[in-house]
Amino acid sequence: MAKQPEALATFAAAARKDGKKPADIGLEATPETAPIPTDSAKKDDAATKVLREGVLKTDQGAEEAIDALPDRTRDL
DSSP, X not given: OOOOOOHHHHHHHHHHTTTSOOTTOSSSOOTTTOOOOOOXXXXXXXXXXXXXXXXXXXOOSHHHHHHTSOOTTOOO
């Protein structure tokens, strides 16, 4: 089964093309929009820290946790 393109990678590709989605990006991922394998525990940890910072209004390490995740808007 073909993989779907990642939304952030698709938005980044469109931004690099003057705001228009490239014609080769459809319902199936291209090399530019293919999913990047990421440990779910790292994503869960980052999301938890972001939410905790929003509620507690104190630093919970969200910036560092987010920076440890792969960049979904990468250039190829």
